Amino acid sequence: MTEKARHSTLSFDWGVSTSYSADLRARELADRVWWFITMRWIAAGVCTAFGVADLAGLVPGHIPVAYFLVAAVFLAAGNVLYCRITKSLLEPEIDRAGLRILLIFEMIGDFVALSLLTYATGTIQTPLPMFFILHVVLATLFFSRRTSLVITIGAWLGGVMPLILEWLGVLPMISIFDSPFKPFVLKEPAAMAGYVFGFAACLFVSWYLVSEITTSLKLRESQLEDAYGMLSRLDREKSQATLRATHELKAPFAAIKSYVYTLRDGYCGPLPEKAQSVVTRIGERCDRLMEKITAIIHLSNLKTLVLTDMHFSPVNLTKLIADEAAEAALLAEPQNIRVVNHAADEAEVYVLGSAEYLHTLFSNLTRNAIDYSTPGVDVEITMRIKARRVSVRVRDHGIGIPNENLGKIFDEHFRSNNAVAHHPNGTGLGLPMVKEIARLHGAVIQVSSELGKGSHFTVSFDSVEPNI
């Protein structure tokens, strides 16, 4: 864990969701700008291909090829410039306002190119003005309603301007088909008005519908952001409350235990033998109670965690097991129990998870195996890898679990009679913790046991690449 991460965890400063979503939106905008540039390269390519095809006589009608080649050069030159500006706006951090202004200029440039191509392909004889609608849709996604409306008006003017200029006689009429329809439209004011206002209706209805949907989506996004912010706050409050509860419950026992130490070690004068024994027992009981309180709080904390709360990363399971086995061996040694880690012979395997919680999981399993073993036997840890599935088995040769109790061992506070008789000080919370941690990691636990001969617990995970 990095120092920064550790510190922020303790100070409950886990970042604010709004900065995260703002960052996400900026990256989304940058992606769209690049997408827009890519589309423009394609358009420039199509214009070039069309011009070349026309020169080769492959295109029917009377299309002036020069306009396509001019449009291709204009779009390509514009794109080179946009690429450079975009790159400068992404470093050192994404300049959202700059990207938006750039998008407006890109759209103006596109409108000029589209007008040119619309004119070249006979205005009302071509579907090219439909590409103005594409810009209107994108404008409603990136800009406010007012800005996108202004862009829609620009798109409308760009789409109808070639026809109006032809009608006014400013531009010579281009007709790509031998048809009387276009001259008729230019002569008939009603037909002209029908085209101009029909195109306007098409654009403004599109703008209205998409902007309505976009507004509704933005509202929902904002509500989701608020809800996420509230959940983050609640999560912080929950952790603070858990910390406070842990302290409030443990502090009195710490004080009692501190007095026990003073009595035990003679700081209050010598104690009779019986009193010394009672004091020792008070201390031991205190320890067990503190351990249980910690376990209860830890378990309740685990139960309220969901996958999204976890900060998972690839964990070297082989190394984690080796560390855990080494720790367990120290605990087992005084009881003349050997912890044998066969998993150390296996290749390094990674699983996606929290190293801290996985330590807790395997520490509980190995601790259980030791606690319920008899002196002189081995606790064995093995690892099996099949396809992408890795299974870790902790096996003891201890007292075993009665068959009728196998289904209850993951219940909170449950302890079978033979377990209590062998190891009276267990909390009955270790295996429920194992179950919760396995749940959070999507791991499967299997238990097999034979009374008087021992048990084995197998936890299976999906392995992952170390550098995902």
Next chain:
Amino acid sequence: MAKILIIDDDQDIIDSLTMILEGNGHQVQVKTDTDNLVASVSEVGPDLIILDIMFPEDPQAGFVAARELNKNAKLKNIPVLLLSAVNQRSNMAFGFSDADISPDFMPVEAFIEKPVEPDVLIRKIAEMLEPTRSVN
């Protein structure tokens, strides 16, 4: 022997620690909150401070106090032993240990979890008061 200042809000912890420290020849002074910290510590002039982390008004008051002392040129060399009832390996996203000691976050000499075995406490204090350590 050393003059030790205990800063803790729990009177029972203060009393029991006082018995242990005085029993080992140390002189003990007590402060039950972190208010007017610099003035109080300057007035007492301790050789070592035992500092609790969580206080009723602020669950992180101990950290804040340690940082305040560390910022003060006259007091920053007094070794601070941080003491808390919150488990070092609580696994609850807020556990901390000696490994968390750093000038910005936990500017103290050592961290010990309450309750502390008298022998461990006395040994730790002796280590912290070693002249070579003070020079460092």
